[in-house]
Amino acid sequence: MSVDLVEKPSPSTTTPSSQAAALTVKPLTPILGAEVGGIDLRQELDAQTAARVREALLAHKVLVFRDQPLTDDEQIRFSRIFGKVTPAHPITNGLPDQPAIMQNVKSVMTSRVNELDAIARQQLRANSKGRRLRGWHTDITFVANPTSVTILRGLEIPDGAGDTAWVDLEALYAALSPAFQQLVDGLTAVHGRDDARIGYTPLPRDDGRTTGPFLSEHALVRIHPETGRKSLFVNPVFLKYIPDLTDAEGAALLDYLFEEQAGRIDLQVRVQWRTNDIVVWDNRNTSHWGPLDEIHFAAERIVRRTTVDPEYTTGPTGFRSRQIVGEPFYTLD
Template sequence: MEGVDLTSDLPPAVVARLREALLSHKVLVFRNQPMDDERHVELTNAFGGATAAHPIVNGLPENPAVLRTALSEERKALIEAEAGLSHPLKERTLRRLRTEWHVDSTFVVNPNAITILRGVEIPLTGGDTLFANLEALYEGLSPSLRGYLDTLQAIHSRHAPSAPPRFDGKPAGPFAAVHPLVRVHPETGARSLLVSAVFLQAIRGLKPRESAALLDFLLDELAGRDEIHARVRWEQDMLVMWDNRAVAHAGPVDGLLFEEERIVHRTTVVGDVPCGPNGFKSRALMGGRFEALA
Protein backbone atom coordinates (compact mmCIF):
# COMPACT_ATOMS: atom_id res chain seq x y z
CA MET A 1 0.00 0.00 0.00
CA GLU A 2 1.19 3.51 -0.82
CA GLY A 3 1.10 6.54 1.43
CA VAL A 4 0.89 4.68 4.74
CA ASP A 5 3.50 5.22 7.45
CA LEU A 6 3.49 2.35 9.92
CA THR A 7 6.58 3.52 11.78
CA SER A 8 4.64 5.76 14.16
CA ASP A 9 1.39 5.42 16.11
CA LEU A 10 -1.68 5.06 13.91
CA PRO A 11 -4.98 6.83 14.65
CA PRO A 12 -7.89 4.40 15.23
CA ALA A 13 -9.51 5.52 11.98
CA VAL A 14 -6.39 4.52 10.00
CA VAL A 15 -6.24 1.15 11.75
CA ALA A 16 -9.90 0.58 10.86
CA ARG A 17 -9.27 1.42 7.20
CA LEU A 18 -6.27 -0.89 7.08
CA ARG A 19 -8.34 -3.65 8.64
CA GLU A 20 -11.01 -3.16 5.96
CA ALA A 21 -8.33 -3.37 3.28
CA LEU A 22 -6.93 -6.53 4.86
CA LEU A 23 -10.34 -8.20 4.92
CA SER A 24 -10.88 -7.25 1.28
CA HIS A 25 -7.44 -8.05 -0.17
CA LYS A 26 -6.20 -10.61 2.43
CA VAL A 27 -2.52 -9.68 1.96
CA LEU A 28 -1.13 -6.15 2.34
CA VAL A 29 2.42 -5.16 1.35
CA PHE A 30 4.06 -2.02 2.75
CA ARG A 31 7.40 -0.86 1.37
CA ASN A 32 9.97 1.36 3.09
CA GLN A 33 8.81 0.81 6.67
CA PRO A 34 12.03 0.90 8.76
CA MET A 35 11.18 0.07 12.36
CA ASP A 36 12.54 -1.74 15.38
CA ASP A 37 11.00 -4.73 17.13
CA GLU A 38 9.28 -2.59 19.73
CA ARG A 39 7.39 -0.65 17.08
CA HIS A 40 6.60 -3.90 15.26
CA VAL A 41 4.89 -5.21 18.41
CA GLU A 42 3.04 -1.92 18.97
CA LEU A 43 1.65 -2.21 15.44
CA THR A 44 0.57 -5.78 16.13
CA ASN A 45 -1.21 -4.76 19.31
CA ALA A 46 -3.16 -2.14 17.36
CA PHE A 47 -4.75 -4.95 15.35
CA GLY A 48 -5.91 -7.00 18.32
CA GLY A 49 -3.10 -8.04 20.64
CA ALA A 50 0.27 -9.67 20.04
CA THR A 51 0.73 -13.29 21.07
CA ALA A 52 3.97 -14.89 22.16
CA ALA A 53 6.18 -15.41 19.12
CA HIS A 54 5.07 -19.02 18.58
CA PRO A 55 3.29 -21.77 20.53
CA ILE A 56 6.48 -23.90 20.48
CA VAL A 57 9.45 -21.73 19.46
CA ASN A 58 10.53 -18.88 21.72
CA GLY A 59 10.86 -15.36 20.42
CA LEU A 60 13.66 -12.92 21.13
CA PRO A 61 14.75 -12.83 24.78
CA GLU A 62 14.36 -9.05 24.82
CA ASN A 63 11.03 -9.17 22.98
CA PRO A 64 9.17 -12.50 23.33
CA ALA A 65 6.46 -11.50 20.83
CA VAL A 66 8.97 -11.44 17.95
CA LEU A 67 10.03 -14.61 16.12
CA ARG A 68 13.35 -14.31 14.29
CA THR A 69 13.84 -16.59 11.27
CA ALA A 70 17.25 -16.78 9.60
CA LEU A 71 17.53 -18.86 6.45
CA SER A 72 21.16 -19.75 7.20
CA GLU A 73 19.93 -21.66 10.28
CA GLU A 74 17.33 -23.63 8.28
CA ARG A 75 19.22 -24.68 5.15
CA LYS A 76 20.59 -27.92 6.62
CA ALA A 77 17.08 -29.11 7.45
CA LEU A 78 15.89 -28.05 3.98
CA ILE A 79 18.67 -30.05 2.32
CA GLU A 80 17.89 -33.15 4.38
CA ALA A 81 14.17 -32.88 3.70
CA GLU A 82 14.75 -32.44 -0.02
CA ALA A 83 17.01 -35.51 -0.14
CA GLY A 84 14.97 -37.58 2.32
CA LEU A 85 17.91 -37.89 4.71
CA SER A 86 16.20 -37.13 8.01
CA HIS A 87 16.95 -40.69 9.17
CA PRO A 88 18.49 -43.56 7.16
CA LEU A 89 16.01 -46.11 8.55
CA LYS A 90 12.92 -43.94 8.34
CA GLU A 91 10.21 -45.28 6.06
CA ARG A 92 10.03 -43.26 2.88
CA THR A 93 6.88 -41.21 2.51
CA LEU A 94 5.67 -39.61 -0.70
CA ARG A 95 6.08 -35.87 -0.57
CA ARG A 96 2.93 -33.96 -1.36
CA LEU A 97 3.18 -31.26 -3.98
CA ARG A 98 4.26 -28.01 -2.30
CA THR A 99 4.28 -29.47 1.21
CA GLU A 100 5.42 -26.12 2.57
CA TRP A 101 1.97 -24.56 2.04
CA HIS A 102 0.46 -23.87 5.45
CA VAL A 103 -1.72 -21.69 7.66
CA ASP A 104 0.07 -20.50 10.78
CA SER A 105 -0.39 -22.44 14.04
CA THR A 106 -3.41 -24.53 13.09
CA PHE A 107 -2.30 -27.11 15.65
CA VAL A 108 -3.74 -24.87 18.41
CA VAL A 109 -7.47 -24.45 18.94
CA ASN A 110 -7.36 -20.74 18.09
CA PRO A 111 -4.83 -20.12 15.29
CA ASN A 112 -3.63 -16.54 15.08
CA ALA A 113 -5.87 -14.13 13.18
CA ILE A 114 -3.22 -11.97 11.50
CA THR A 115 0.47 -12.45 10.76
CA ILE A 116 2.86 -9.51 10.32
CA LEU A 117 6.26 -10.26 8.76
CA ARG A 118 9.09 -7.73 8.41
CA GLY A 119 12.19 -7.88 6.26
CA VAL A 120 15.31 -7.34 8.39
CA GLU A 121 18.04 -8.69 6.08
CA ILE A 122 16.95 -9.40 2.53
CA PRO A 123 19.02 -10.87 -0.34
CA LEU A 124 19.20 -9.08 -3.66
CA THR A 125 17.24 -11.91 -5.28
CA GLY A 126 15.31 -14.88 -3.93
CA GLY A 127 13.49 -15.54 -0.71
CA ASP A 128 10.02 -14.81 -2.08
CA THR A 129 6.84 -15.76 -0.22
CA LEU A 130 3.80 -17.25 -1.96
CA PHE A 131 0.20 -16.76 -0.87
CA ALA A 132 -2.96 -18.68 -1.78
CA ASN A 133 -6.54 -17.43 -1.42
CA LEU A 134 -8.34 -20.14 0.56
CA GLU A 135 -11.76 -18.58 -0.10
CA ALA A 136 -11.17 -18.78 -3.86
CA LEU A 137 -9.92 -22.34 -3.41
CA TYR A 138 -13.22 -23.28 -1.77
CA GLU A 139 -15.36 -21.43 -4.32
CA GLY A 140 -13.56 -23.16 -7.19
CA LEU A 141 -14.80 -26.60 -6.12
CA SER A 142 -18.07 -28.09 -7.34
CA PRO A 143 -21.18 -27.28 -5.26
CA SER A 144 -21.69 -30.95 -4.38
CA LEU A 145 -18.14 -31.30 -3.07
CA ARG A 146 -18.40 -28.03 -1.14
CA GLY A 147 -21.56 -29.30 0.51
CA TYR A 148 -19.77 -32.45 1.66
CA LEU A 149 -16.67 -30.61 2.87
CA ASP A 150 -18.91 -28.28 4.91
CA THR A 151 -19.74 -31.25 7.17
CA LEU A 152 -16.18 -32.44 7.87
CA GLN A 153 -13.61 -31.83 10.58
CA ALA A 154 -9.85 -32.32 10.41
CA ILE A 155 -7.16 -33.01 13.00
CA HIS A 156 -4.10 -30.75 13.10
CA SER A 157 -1.13 -31.43 15.35
CA ARG A 158 2.50 -30.64 16.12
CA HIS A 159 4.94 -32.06 18.65
CA ALA A 160 8.51 -30.88 19.22
CA PRO A 161 9.98 -33.01 22.04
CA SER A 162 13.22 -31.01 22.18
CA ALA A 163 11.54 -27.59 22.39
CA PRO A 164 12.89 -25.43 25.25
CA PRO A 165 10.48 -24.11 27.90
CA ARG A 166 8.43 -21.14 26.78
CA PHE A 167 9.34 -17.74 28.19
CA ASP A 168 5.77 -17.28 29.43
CA GLY A 169 5.91 -20.51 31.41
CA LYS A 170 3.24 -22.29 29.35
CA PRO A 171 3.82 -25.77 27.88
CA ALA A 172 5.51 -25.93 24.48
CA GLY A 173 3.30 -28.79 23.34
CA PRO A 174 2.36 -31.28 22.23
CA PHE A 175 -0.56 -29.55 20.53
CA ALA A 176 -3.49 -31.02 18.64
CA ALA A 177 -6.84 -29.59 17.64
CA VAL A 178 -9.83 -30.63 15.58
CA HIS A 179 -11.01 -27.87 13.23
CA PRO A 180 -13.83 -27.60 10.71
CA LEU A 181 -12.42 -28.38 7.27
CA VAL A 182 -14.35 -25.33 6.05
CA ARG A 183 -14.31 -22.30 8.32
CA VAL A 184 -16.60 -19.29 8.28
CA HIS A 185 -14.68 -16.02 8.56
CA PRO A 186 -15.75 -14.33 11.81
CA GLU A 187 -15.74 -10.83 10.27
CA THR A 188 -16.83 -11.34 6.66
CA GLY A 189 -18.87 -14.56 6.80
CA ALA A 190 -16.95 -15.93 3.80
CA ARG A 191 -16.16 -19.65 3.69
CA SER A 192 -12.66 -20.98 3.12
CA LEU A 193 -10.83 -24.29 3.25
CA LEU A 194 -8.80 -24.65 6.44
CA VAL A 195 -6.03 -26.77 4.95
CA SER A 196 -2.40 -26.74 6.05
CA ALA A 197 -0.05 -29.29 4.52
CA VAL A 198 2.42 -28.97 7.38
CA PHE A 199 0.05 -29.61 10.28
CA LEU A 200 -3.11 -31.26 8.93
CA GLN A 201 -2.98 -34.98 9.75
CA ALA A 202 -6.33 -36.58 8.90
CA ILE A 203 -10.02 -36.06 8.23
CA ARG A 204 -12.01 -37.18 11.25
CA GLY A 205 -14.49 -39.99 10.59
CA LEU A 206 -12.93 -41.20 7.32
CA LYS A 207 -10.90 -44.35 6.80
CA PRO A 208 -7.14 -43.68 6.45
CA ARG A 209 -7.07 -44.20 2.67
CA GLU A 210 -10.17 -42.07 2.21
CA SER A 211 -8.69 -39.31 4.34
CA ALA A 212 -5.32 -39.42 2.53
CA ALA A 213 -6.96 -39.34 -0.90
CA LEU A 214 -9.16 -36.37 -0.04
CA LEU A 215 -6.29 -34.44 1.56
CA ASP A 216 -4.00 -35.13 -1.39
CA PHE A 217 -6.64 -33.79 -3.75
CA LEU A 218 -7.27 -30.63 -1.71
CA LEU A 219 -3.55 -29.93 -1.21
CA ASP A 220 -2.85 -30.47 -4.91
CA GLU A 221 -5.63 -27.98 -5.66
CA LEU A 222 -4.07 -25.55 -3.19
CA ALA A 223 -0.63 -25.85 -4.77
CA GLY A 224 -1.63 -26.22 -8.41
CA ARG A 225 -4.15 -23.45 -9.03
CA ASP A 226 -1.99 -20.53 -10.09
CA GLU A 227 -4.98 -18.21 -10.42
CA ILE A 228 -5.43 -18.10 -6.64
CA HIS A 229 -1.73 -17.42 -5.93
CA ALA A 230 0.25 -14.23 -5.37
CA ARG A 231 4.02 -13.85 -4.95
CA VAL A 232 5.68 -11.26 -2.73
CA ARG A 233 9.22 -10.26 -3.72
CA TRP A 234 10.88 -9.00 -0.59
CA GLU A 235 12.73 -5.72 -0.17
CA GLN A 236 14.66 -4.34 2.77
CA ASP A 237 12.30 -2.83 5.41
CA MET A 238 9.24 -4.26 3.68
CA LEU A 239 6.37 -5.32 5.93
CA VAL A 240 3.74 -7.86 4.86
CA MET A 241 0.50 -8.38 6.74
CA TRP A 242 -1.91 -11.20 5.97
CA ASP A 243 -5.24 -12.57 7.17
CA ASN A 244 -4.29 -15.99 8.50
CA ARG A 245 -7.99 -16.94 8.46
CA ALA A 246 -8.26 -16.57 4.68
CA VAL A 247 -4.88 -17.37 3.10
CA ALA A 248 -2.19 -20.03 3.20
CA HIS A 249 1.44 -19.22 2.48
CA ALA A 250 4.71 -20.88 1.53
CA GLY A 251 8.19 -19.55 1.69
CA PRO A 252 10.90 -19.06 1.03
CA VAL A 253 10.26 -21.51 -1.78
CA ASP A 254 13.77 -21.12 -3.26
CA GLY A 255 15.86 -21.23 -0.10
CA LEU A 256 18.34 -23.72 -1.59
CA LEU A 257 18.92 -21.71 -4.76
CA PHE A 258 20.85 -18.77 -3.28
CA GLU A 259 23.53 -18.40 -0.61
CA GLU A 260 22.83 -14.97 0.86
CA GLU A 261 21.31 -14.53 4.28
CA ARG A 262 17.61 -13.85 4.70
CA ILE A 263 16.31 -12.71 8.10
CA VAL A 264 12.69 -11.84 8.82
CA HIS A 265 10.92 -10.97 12.08
CA ARG A 266 7.36 -12.11 12.69
CA THR A 267 4.54 -11.25 15.07
CA THR A 268 1.01 -12.62 15.25
CA VAL A 269 -2.35 -11.30 16.43
CA VAL A 270 -4.38 -13.50 18.78
CA GLY A 271 -7.07 -15.49 16.97
CA ASP A 272 -10.58 -16.74 17.56
CA VAL A 273 -11.83 -20.33 17.65
CA PRO A 274 -12.79 -21.36 14.07
CA CYS A 275 -16.42 -22.21 13.35
CA GLY A 276 -17.75 -24.27 10.46
CA PRO A 277 -20.86 -23.80 8.30
CA ASN A 278 -22.75 -26.35 10.41
CA GLY A 279 -21.90 -24.60 13.67
CA PHE A 280 -19.07 -26.92 14.70
CA LYS A 281 -16.41 -25.03 16.69
CA SER A 282 -12.80 -26.13 16.93
CA ARG A 283 -11.79 -28.16 19.98
CA ALA A 284 -8.42 -28.65 21.61
CA LEU A 285 -7.30 -32.28 21.80
CA MET A 286 -3.94 -31.51 23.43
CA GLY A 287 -2.60 -28.19 24.66
CA GLY A 288 -4.42 -24.97 25.45
CA ARG A 289 -5.31 -21.74 23.70
CA PHE A 290 -2.68 -19.44 22.24
CA GLU A 291 -3.42 -16.17 23.99
CA ALA A 292 -2.19 -12.60 23.73
CA LEU A 293 0.73 -11.64 25.92
CA ALA A 294 -0.23 -9.92 29.15
Protein backbone atom coordinates in the same frame (compact mmCIF):
# COMPACT_ATOMS: atom_id res chain seq x y z
CA MET B 1 -12.19 -11.29 -5.68
CA SER B 2 -14.27 -8.56 -4.05
CA VAL B 3 -15.39 -8.91 -0.45
CA ASP B 4 -18.54 -7.47 1.09
CA LEU B 5 -17.50 -6.12 4.46
CA VAL B 6 -19.83 -6.71 7.38
CA GLU B 7 -21.28 -3.65 9.12
CA LYS B 8 -18.39 -1.36 8.20
CA PRO B 9 -19.10 2.37 8.17
CA SER B 10 -18.53 4.09 4.84
CA PRO B 11 -15.35 6.23 4.90
CA SER B 12 -17.24 8.81 2.81
CA THR B 13 -19.43 9.76 5.77
CA THR B 14 -16.56 11.56 7.48
CA THR B 15 -13.82 13.90 6.37
CA PRO B 16 -10.60 11.90 5.98
CA SER B 17 -7.73 12.72 8.28
CA SER B 18 -4.48 13.80 6.63
CA GLN B 19 -3.06 10.32 7.23
CA ALA B 20 -6.13 8.57 5.83
CA ALA B 21 -6.28 10.87 2.81
CA ALA B 22 -2.67 10.01 1.92
CA LEU B 23 -3.23 6.25 2.12
CA THR B 24 -3.24 4.38 -1.20
CA VAL B 25 -4.20 0.75 -1.90
CA LYS B 26 -3.07 -0.79 -5.20
CA PRO B 27 -4.22 -4.36 -5.94
CA LEU B 28 -1.45 -6.80 -6.86
CA THR B 29 -3.81 -9.27 -8.58
CA PRO B 30 -7.56 -9.28 -9.26
CA ILE B 31 -7.95 -11.97 -6.59
CA LEU B 32 -5.44 -11.45 -3.83
CA GLY B 33 -2.98 -8.95 -2.40
CA ALA B 34 -2.47 -5.18 -2.43
CA GLU B 35 0.41 -2.76 -1.96
CA VAL B 36 -0.34 0.00 0.55
CA GLY B 37 1.42 3.35 0.25
CA GLY B 38 1.28 6.91 1.45
CA ILE B 39 1.76 6.23 5.16
CA ASP B 40 4.79 5.95 7.44
CA LEU B 41 4.37 3.08 9.90
CA ARG B 42 7.03 4.59 12.16
CA GLN B 43 4.32 7.08 13.11
CA GLU B 44 1.34 6.00 15.17
CA LEU B 45 -1.72 5.66 12.95
CA ASP B 46 -4.82 7.60 13.88
CA ALA B 47 -8.07 5.68 14.36
CA GLN B 48 -9.46 6.46 10.91
CA THR B 49 -6.30 5.38 9.11
CA ALA B 50 -6.02 2.21 11.19
CA ALA B 51 -9.63 1.35 10.31
CA ARG B 52 -8.92 1.79 6.60
CA VAL B 53 -5.88 -0.47 6.84
CA ARG B 54 -8.01 -3.14 8.52
CA GLU B 55 -10.68 -2.77 5.82
CA ALA B 56 -7.99 -3.14 3.16
CA LEU B 57 -6.83 -6.35 4.82
CA LEU B 58 -10.36 -7.78 4.79
CA ALA B 59 -10.73 -6.88 1.12
CA HIS B 60 -7.31 -8.02 -0.15
CA LYS B 61 -6.11 -10.51 2.53
CA VAL B 62 -2.40 -9.73 1.96
CA LEU B 63 -1.01 -6.19 2.33
CA VAL B 64 2.51 -5.11 1.37
CA PHE B 65 4.05 -1.96 2.87
CA ARG B 66 7.32 -1.01 1.17
CA ASP B 67 10.32 0.73 2.76
CA GLN B 68 9.19 0.76 6.40
CA PRO B 69 12.36 0.67 8.58
CA LEU B 70 10.59 -0.09 11.86
CA THR B 71 12.08 -0.87 15.22
CA ASP B 72 10.82 -3.87 17.16
CA ASP B 73 8.69 -1.61 19.36
CA GLU B 74 7.19 0.08 16.32
CA GLN B 75 6.34 -3.28 14.77
CA ILE B 76 4.53 -4.33 17.95
CA ARG B 77 2.64 -1.01 18.09
CA PHE B 78 1.57 -1.40 14.45
CA SER B 79 0.54 -5.00 15.11
CA ARG B 80 -1.88 -3.84 17.79
CA ILE B 81 -4.13 -2.12 15.26
CA PHE B 82 -5.18 -5.66 14.22
CA GLY B 83 -5.69 -7.11 17.69
CA LYS B 84 -4.05 -8.28 20.90
CA VAL B 85 -0.43 -9.35 20.49
CA THR B 86 0.57 -12.94 21.22
CA PRO B 87 3.87 -14.47 22.25
CA ALA B 88 6.16 -15.21 19.32
CA HIS B 89 4.99 -18.81 18.84
CA PRO B 90 3.45 -21.70 20.82
CA ILE B 91 6.73 -23.65 20.55
CA THR B 92 9.54 -21.22 19.69
CA ASN B 93 10.72 -18.55 22.11
CA GLY B 94 10.68 -14.92 21.03
CA LEU B 95 13.59 -12.52 21.21
CA PRO B 96 15.04 -12.29 24.74
CA ASP B 97 13.91 -8.68 25.17
CA GLN B 98 10.82 -8.95 22.93
CA PRO B 99 8.83 -12.12 23.68
CA ALA B 100 6.22 -11.09 21.10
CA ILE B 101 8.68 -11.23 18.19
CA MET B 102 9.80 -14.42 16.49
CA GLN B 103 12.94 -14.16 14.38
CA ASN B 104 13.54 -16.55 11.49
CA VAL B 105 17.14 -16.74 10.32
CA LYS B 106 17.76 -18.81 7.20
CA SER B 107 21.27 -19.93 8.17
CA VAL B 108 20.04 -21.14 11.57
CA MET B 109 17.03 -23.02 10.18
CA THR B 110 19.02 -24.80 7.48
CA SER B 111 21.82 -25.84 9.87
CA ARG B 112 19.61 -27.72 12.35
CA VAL B 113 20.85 -31.24 13.09
CA ASN B 114 18.38 -34.10 13.39
CA GLU B 115 18.74 -36.01 16.68
CA LEU B 116 17.55 -39.36 15.31
CA ASP B 117 20.10 -41.94 14.23
CA ALA B 118 19.97 -43.50 10.77
CA ILE B 119 17.81 -46.45 11.86
CA ALA B 120 15.34 -44.24 13.72
CA ARG B 121 15.03 -41.99 10.66
CA GLN B 122 14.28 -45.02 8.50
CA GLN B 123 11.63 -46.18 10.98
CA LEU B 124 10.08 -42.72 11.01
CA ARG B 125 9.95 -42.65 7.23
CA ALA B 126 8.48 -46.15 7.07
CA ASN B 127 5.68 -45.23 9.45
CA SER B 128 4.84 -41.80 8.06
CA LYS B 129 2.38 -40.97 5.32
CA GLY B 130 4.29 -39.47 2.45
CA ARG B 131 2.66 -36.59 0.57
CA ARG B 132 3.98 -33.85 -1.67
CA LEU B 133 3.65 -31.16 0.96
CA ARG B 134 5.73 -28.39 -0.57
CA GLY B 135 5.79 -25.50 1.89
CA TRP B 136 2.17 -24.31 1.94
CA HIS B 137 0.74 -23.76 5.40
CA THR B 138 -1.48 -21.63 7.62
CA ASP B 139 0.23 -20.62 10.86
CA ILE B 140 -0.05 -22.74 14.03
CA THR B 141 -3.20 -24.71 13.20
CA PHE B 142 -1.98 -27.41 15.60
CA VAL B 143 -3.62 -25.31 18.33
CA ALA B 144 -7.39 -24.90 18.53
CA ASN B 145 -7.11 -21.11 18.30
CA PRO B 146 -4.65 -20.13 15.54
CA THR B 147 -3.68 -16.48 15.30
CA SER B 148 -5.85 -14.24 13.13
CA VAL B 149 -3.34 -11.88 11.53
CA THR B 150 0.41 -12.12 10.90
CA ILE B 151 2.78 -9.16 10.53
CA LEU B 152 6.20 -9.96 9.01
CA ARG B 153 9.12 -7.54 8.65
CA GLY B 154 12.05 -8.03 6.30
CA LEU B 155 15.11 -7.26 8.43
CA GLU B 156 17.67 -8.65 5.97
CA ILE B 157 16.58 -9.73 2.50
CA PRO B 158 18.87 -10.99 -0.28
CA ASP B 159 18.56 -9.26 -3.64
CA GLY B 160 16.08 -11.00 -5.93
CA ALA B 161 15.43 -13.90 -3.55
CA GLY B 162 13.44 -14.90 -0.49
CA ASP B 163 9.97 -14.62 -2.04
CA THR B 164 6.74 -15.59 -0.30
CA ALA B 165 3.55 -16.76 -2.04
CA TRP B 166 -0.02 -16.74 -0.72
CA VAL B 167 -3.13 -18.54 -1.94
CA ASP B 168 -6.72 -17.35 -1.37
CA LEU B 169 -8.53 -20.16 0.45
CA GLU B 170 -11.90 -18.44 0.04
CA ALA B 171 -11.47 -18.39 -3.72
CA LEU B 172 -10.31 -22.01 -3.60
CA TYR B 173 -13.51 -23.01 -1.79
CA ALA B 174 -15.65 -20.98 -4.21
CA ALA B 175 -14.04 -22.81 -7.14
CA LEU B 176 -15.35 -26.19 -5.91
CA SER B 177 -18.59 -27.60 -7.31
CA PRO B 178 -21.69 -27.24 -5.09
CA ALA B 179 -21.71 -31.01 -4.49
CA PHE B 180 -18.08 -30.98 -3.38
CA GLN B 181 -18.71 -27.94 -1.16
CA GLN B 182 -21.55 -29.83 0.52
CA LEU B 183 -19.17 -32.73 1.26
CA VAL B 184 -16.37 -30.67 2.79
CA ASP B 185 -18.80 -28.41 4.70
CA GLY B 186 -19.62 -31.34 6.98
CA LEU B 187 -16.11 -32.62 7.69
CA THR B 188 -13.53 -31.91 10.36
CA ALA B 189 -9.78 -32.53 10.31
CA VAL B 190 -7.14 -33.19 12.96
CA HIS B 191 -4.00 -31.03 12.89
CA GLY B 192 -0.86 -31.86 14.83
CA ARG B 193 2.77 -31.08 15.55
CA ASP B 194 5.40 -33.03 17.48
CA ASP B 195 8.91 -31.78 16.72
CA ALA B 196 10.62 -34.16 19.14
CA ARG B 197 9.13 -37.20 17.39
CA ILE B 198 10.82 -36.26 14.13
CA GLY B 199 14.19 -35.49 15.73
CA TYR B 200 14.07 -31.77 16.48
CA THR B 201 13.37 -31.43 20.21
CA PRO B 202 12.51 -27.77 20.90
CA LEU B 203 14.35 -25.72 23.48
CA PRO B 204 12.38 -25.22 26.72
CA ARG B 205 9.97 -22.31 26.63
CA ASP B 206 10.88 -19.22 28.65
CA ASP B 207 7.34 -19.14 30.07
CA GLY B 208 7.47 -22.79 31.15
CA ARG B 209 4.64 -23.92 28.86
CA THR B 210 4.64 -27.12 26.83
CA THR B 211 6.56 -27.41 23.56
CA GLY B 212 4.46 -30.32 22.36
CA PRO B 213 3.07 -32.58 21.25
CA PHE B 214 -0.01 -30.74 19.99
CA LEU B 215 -3.23 -32.01 18.42
CA SER B 216 -6.34 -30.00 17.56
CA GLU B 217 -9.51 -30.56 15.57
CA HIS B 218 -10.93 -27.97 13.17
CA ALA B 219 -13.71 -27.80 10.62
CA LEU B 220 -12.41 -28.48 7.11
CA VAL B 221 -14.24 -25.33 6.04
CA ARG B 222 -14.13 -22.31 8.31
CA ILE B 223 -16.28 -19.19 8.40
CA HIS B 224 -14.54 -15.84 8.60
CA PRO B 225 -15.82 -14.07 11.74
CA GLU B 226 -15.83 -10.59 10.14
CA THR B 227 -16.96 -11.21 6.56
CA GLY B 228 -19.00 -14.40 7.00
CA ARG B 229 -17.30 -15.95 3.97
CA LYS B 230 -16.33 -19.64 3.79
CA SER B 231 -12.80 -20.84 3.09
CA LEU B 232 -11.10 -24.20 2.88
CA PHE B 233 -9.07 -24.84 6.01
CA VAL B 234 -6.36 -27.04 4.52
CA ASN B 235 -2.79 -27.11 5.78
CA PRO B 236 -0.43 -29.69 4.24
CA VAL B 237 2.17 -29.20 6.98
CA PHE B 238 -0.04 -29.79 10.02
CA LEU B 239 -3.28 -31.42 8.79
CA LYS B 240 -2.99 -35.17 9.57
CA TYR B 241 -6.32 -36.92 8.93
CA ILE B 242 -10.10 -36.58 8.58
CA PRO B 243 -11.85 -38.44 11.44
CA ASP B 244 -15.08 -39.27 9.58
CA LEU B 245 -13.32 -40.85 6.58
CA THR B 246 -11.21 -43.97 6.25
CA ASP B 247 -7.49 -43.38 5.86
CA ALA B 248 -7.71 -44.17 2.14
CA GLU B 249 -10.69 -41.86 1.59
CA GLY B 250 -9.14 -39.07 3.63
CA ALA B 251 -5.79 -39.36 1.84
CA ALA B 252 -7.48 -39.15 -1.57
CA LEU B 253 -9.51 -36.10 -0.55
CA LEU B 254 -6.58 -34.30 1.05
CA ASP B 255 -4.24 -35.05 -1.83
CA TYR B 256 -6.75 -33.45 -4.20
CA LEU B 257 -7.22 -30.37 -2.01
CA PHE B 258 -3.47 -29.96 -1.42
CA GLU B 259 -2.76 -30.20 -5.15
CA GLU B 260 -5.49 -27.64 -5.88
CA GLN B 261 -3.98 -25.32 -3.29
CA ALA B 262 -0.54 -25.61 -4.87
CA GLY B 263 -1.61 -25.65 -8.50
CA ARG B 264 -4.18 -22.84 -8.72
CA ILE B 265 -1.69 -20.11 -9.56
CA ASP B 266 -4.61 -17.95 -10.69
CA LEU B 267 -5.63 -17.74 -7.02
CA GLN B 268 -2.14 -16.86 -5.74
CA VAL B 269 0.09 -13.84 -5.31
CA ARG B 270 3.88 -13.93 -5.10
CA VAL B 271 5.67 -11.11 -3.28
CA GLN B 272 9.31 -10.31 -3.85
CA TRP B 273 10.67 -8.93 -0.60
CA ARG B 274 13.02 -6.03 -0.05
CA THR B 275 14.73 -5.11 3.20
CA ASN B 276 12.39 -3.06 5.46
CA ASP B 277 9.24 -4.31 3.78
CA ILE B 278 6.27 -5.18 6.00
CA VAL B 279 3.73 -7.77 4.87
CA VAL B 280 0.47 -8.34 6.75
CA TRP B 281 -1.84 -11.24 5.98
CA ASP B 282 -5.13 -12.66 7.16
CA ASN B 283 -4.30 -16.09 8.59
CA ARG B 284 -8.00 -17.00 8.59
CA ASN B 285 -8.44 -17.31 4.83
CA THR B 286 -4.98 -17.68 3.29
CA SER B 287 -2.17 -20.17 3.13
CA HIS B 288 1.42 -19.16 2.42
CA TRP B 289 4.83 -20.58 1.51
CA GLY B 290 8.02 -18.71 2.19
CA PRO B 291 10.74 -18.42 1.38
CA LEU B 292 9.60 -20.59 -1.50
CA ASP B 293 12.93 -20.25 -3.32
CA GLU B 294 15.04 -21.08 -0.26
CA ILE B 295 17.04 -23.89 -1.86
CA HIS B 296 18.06 -21.63 -4.74
CA PHE B 297 20.01 -19.00 -2.81
CA ALA B 298 22.76 -19.07 -0.17
CA ALA B 299 22.56 -15.49 1.12
CA GLU B 300 21.23 -14.74 4.58
CA ARG B 301 17.56 -13.93 5.09
CA ILE B 302 16.23 -12.61 8.41
CA VAL B 303 12.60 -11.76 9.11
CA ARG B 304 10.78 -10.84 12.32
CA ARG B 305 7.18 -11.86 12.94
CA THR B 306 4.36 -10.78 15.22
CA THR B 307 0.87 -12.25 15.44
CA VAL B 308 -2.42 -11.23 17.03
CA ASP B 309 -5.75 -12.52 18.30
CA PRO B 310 -5.76 -16.31 18.64
CA GLU B 311 -9.22 -17.43 17.61
CA TYR B 312 -11.24 -20.65 17.83
CA THR B 313 -12.54 -21.46 14.37
CA THR B 314 -16.15 -22.27 13.49
CA GLY B 315 -17.41 -24.34 10.57
CA PRO B 316 -20.68 -24.35 8.57
CA THR B 317 -22.23 -26.97 10.88
CA GLY B 318 -21.38 -24.94 13.98
CA PHE B 319 -18.39 -27.14 14.90
CA ARG B 320 -15.97 -25.15 17.08
CA SER B 321 -12.31 -26.06 17.15
CA ARG B 322 -11.10 -28.07 20.12
CA GLN B 323 -7.72 -28.83 21.64
CA ILE B 324 -7.04 -32.58 21.90
CA VAL B 325 -3.43 -32.56 23.15
CA GLY B 326 -1.39 -29.60 24.35
CA GLU B 327 -2.49 -26.09 25.27
CA PRO B 328 -4.40 -23.43 23.34
CA PHE B 329 -2.54 -20.23 22.48
CA TYR B 330 -2.88 -16.94 24.41
CA THR B 331 -2.06 -13.23 24.27
CA LEU B 332 0.42 -10.99 26.05
CA ASP B 333 -1.83 -7.91 26.02
